[in-house]
Amino acid sequence: MTKLPDTFLRNMERLLRDEYPAFLASYAMPREQGVRANGLKLSAETFARMSPFPLEPIRWTADGFYTPERERPGKHPYYHAGLYYIQEPSAMAPVEWLDVRPGDKVLDLCAAPGGKSTQIAAKLQGRGLLVTNDNQPDRVKALAKNIERYGATNAIVLNETPERLAPRMPQFFDKILVDAPCSGEGMFRKDDDMAKAWDEEAPRRYAAMQRGILARAADMLAPGGRLVYSTCTFSPEENEEVVASLLRDRSDFRVVPIPAERGFAHGRPDWIGADAGCGERCPDLAGTARLWPHRLRGEGHFIAVLEREAAVEGREAALAIAAEPAAEREPSGERPSRHAGKGGRAGQRDGDRGRTGGAPKPSGRGTSPGTTDPAPFIAFAAEQLTVPLPGTVDVLRDFVYLVPDGAPGLDGLKAVRPGWFVGTIRGGRFEPSHALAMGLSRDADSVRSVSFAVGDADAIRYLKGETLQLPDDRLRRSGPDVPAKGYCLICVDGYPLGWAKWQNGMLKNEYPPGWRWA
Numbered sequence: 357m358t359k360l361p362d363t364f365l366r367n368m369e370r371l372l373r374d375e376y377p378a379f380l381a382s383y384a385m386p387r388e389q390g391v392r393a394n395g396l397k398l399s400a401e402t403f404a405r406m407s408p409f410p411l412e413p414i415r416w417t418a419d420g421f422y423t424p425e426r427e428r429p430g431k432h433p434y435y436h437a438g439l440y441y442i443q444e445p446s447a448m449a450p451v452e453w454l455d456v457r458p459g460d461k462v463l464d465l466c467a468a469p470g471g472k473s474t475q476i477a478a479k480l481q482g483r484g485l486l487v488t489n490d491n492q493p494d495r496v497k498a499l500a501k502n503i504e505r506y507g508a509t510n511a512i513v514l515n516e517t518p519e520r521l522a523p524r525m526p527q528f529f530d531k532i533l534v535d536a537p538c539s540g541e542g543m544f545r546k547d548d549d550m551a552k553a554w555d556e557e558a559p560r561r562y563a564a565m566q567r568g569i570l571a572r573a574a575d576m577l578a579p580g581g582r583l584v585y586s587t588c589t590f591s592p593e594e595n596e597e598v599v600a601s602l603l604r605d606r607s608d609f610r611v612v613p614i615p616a617e618r619g620f621a622h623g624r625p626d627w628i629g630a631d632a633g634c635g636e637r638c639p640d641l642a643g644t645a646r647l648w649p650h651r652l653r654g655e656g657h658f659i660a661v662l663e664r665e666a667a668v669e670g671r672e673a674a675l676a677i678a679a680e681p682a683a684e685r686e687p688s689g690e691r692p693s694r695h696a697g698k699g700g701r702a703g704q705r706d707g708d709r710g711r712t713g714g715a716p717k718p719s720g721r722g723t724s725p726g727t728t729d730p731a732p733f734i735a736f737a738a739e740q741l742t743v744p745l746p747g748t749v750d751v752l753r754d755f756v757y758l759v760p761d762g763a764p765g766l767d768g769l770k771a772v773r774p775g776w777f778v779g780t781i782r783g784g785r786f787e788p789s790h791a792l793a794m795g796l797s798r799d800a801d802s803v804r805s806v807s808f809a810v811g812d813a814d815a816i817r818y819l820k821g822e823t824l825q826l827p828d829d830r831l832r833r834s835g836p837d838v839p840a841k842g843y844c845l846i847c848v849d850g851y852p853l854g855w856a857k858w859q860n861g862m863l864k865n866e867y868p869p870g871w872r873w874a
């Protein structure tokens with residue numbers, strides 16, 4: 357059992373009183389492991405049918421499942437295909453309250469390693485914009501990798517501070533998630549190192565940081581927009597008090613109550629002092645949610661849903677939309693195509709997409725003197741792919757990106773991915789990126805493909821980076837005119853894993869070294 361800091365235990369005993377023994381006993385219970393089906397690639401029902409390990413539904417996330425702790429979901433070809441994300445079950449809750457809809461402009465301000473960003477990307481279904489940011493350069497690399505494995509095609513990955521972002525994007529986003537850095541008390545059962553790193557000043561230190569991050573996030577939220585503030589800690593200083601500081605400073609923000617159901621408990625305004633400054637609005641903090649490890653199957657979390665008042669002329673319209681039943685706004689039972697046009701709904705089967713449209717639009721920037729001509733990419737897309745790609749082509753040095761529609765200007769900001777990184781132009785030739793393969797839906801999206809069955813040892817050999825020799829009839833071509841030689845999309849059960857080059861029955865492996873099966 358985790359060794360818990362004495363001061364932490366005393367604090368919890370003081371706060372929880374009669375509930376404290378049950379809370380303490382939860383540390384002797386096994387920690388929970390979860391996976392979330394990738395709604396960009398398949399439905400939760402399809403995933404549940406094909407899952408290689410036992411699944412049990414999580415009560416607050418339709419796409420989320422518990423998996424037994426003995427399973428190693430990170431060691432499976434479907435993981436490399438991005439069919440699911442491994443995520444602690446309670447951590448799946450905040451995004452459920454962000455109410456993301458296809459077409460929204462969403463900011464995930466403290467995003468690495470990307471669990472919640474990938475969940476947001478699935479809810480956007482390729483429409484609208486996800487700006488995902490983390491201020492730590494080392495962590496932002498993992499964020500970019502997870503976004504790419506997940507196949508998000510409308511994301512921008514930034515490595516910025518909230519202070520630099522806020523003046524550049526005032527009132528820009530419809531939805532913002534602040535999954536704040538915190539003292540991590542809710543993770544002590546899962547991660548011994550967090551318990552070891554904790555000290556009694558940690559909550560106060562983090563609270564100061566959280567108040568600043570939340571205030572800058574509020575500046576970037578459009579009138580009528582929604583902001584979710586979450587932490588994985590118990591201390592009231594980092595939870596109710598931080599939200600109280602926003603209510604004190606911003607009369608245009610209000611708490612949207614989260615019902616105490618599915619094991620969620622109410623927030624605790626009674627745990628913060630009168631000097632929190634939220635005055636008569638303090639009782640509203642009971643509408644925030646606390647996820648306790650002794651009340652549900654997951655680690656400790658806090659969630660606050662905040663809405664910014666709509667601009668006066670937009671208020672009536674916003675209220676009318678809010679009053680509509682959700683089912684009337686976004687019909688369920690089918691997955692909209694990720695790449696259909698605005699409001700378009702195409703494919704009805706998992707991962708299907710609109711099959712009409714044209715080549716990507718050049719931005720003009722890539723064709724200006726001194727920068728690389730995007731023509732090799734345009735030619736590659738026309739010859740190699742059977743589906744249209746979204747966004748606007750931008751070439752920065754030799755790297756080709758598809759910038760999502762509605763993206764803000766990024767000049768002067770540290771953009772790790774200013775859009776979907778689709779490949780590199782070297783010596784006038786286009787080399788497709790791994791991210792391009794992962795953003796495709798199925799084997800049929802490429803004119804040439806090889807799909808391995810999940811149990812086929814060649815799938816693992818491909819993931820290990822080996823060169824493979826296959827009979828010609830294993831190569832699927834979209835038509836008789838497609839030459840055998842060239843880039844070939846490698847898949848598992850039809851879901852893309854990466855690229856190889858086919859030549860005379862040899863598959864020259866293009867699986868990136870940093871992604872290989874170890």
Ligand SMILES: C[S@@+](CC[C@H](N)C(=O)[O-])C[C@H]1O[C@@H](n2cnc3c(N)ncnc32)[C@H](O)[C@@H]1O
Pocket residue numbers: 447465466467468469470471472473489490491492495516517518535536537538569
């Ligand atoms: C709780 S973690 C986020 C987890 C992430 N949302 C997920 O679901 O995978 C908090 C993150 O905030 C980042 N962070 C810390 N201070 C920050 C700041 N001032 N601005 C932006 N990000 C910050 C940390 O690097 C860390 O990755």
